[in-house]
């Protein structure tokens with residue numbers, strides 16, 4: 001299970017959509033290079049990143065995990081938003097629990113919501129993928 005911080009790095013790498021170095025990731029995340037490198041090593045150990053020359057890129061497993069986190073985030077956020085919670089608050093809360101919540105629970109919430117295609121930000125909710 002990824003920590004919240006490691007999950008945020010993974011999503012950032014997914015968003016950047018190109019191989020990264022500790023330097024580029026550190027700049028994007030606004031952290032020091034050693035901090036970025038430490039997380040890269042952690043993600044590599046989990047099999048989410050692989051080294052390609054001097055750069056690191058997402059593996060299929062890493063991409064799958066990023067999509068899973070995005071899906072969890074957007075479904076949780078939609079649920080919270082629907083209850084009347086502020087979108088920014090719903091988003092912040094979803095960020096905290098997106099990596100911790102069981103997929104099966106997210107699926108139930110998705111069904112309950114009528115399987116929305118977009119989150120309240122208007123961003124697409126990725127479909128569930130089997131591993």
Ligand SMILES: [Zn+2]
Nearest residue numbers: 073077091094
């Ligand atoms: Zn959000």
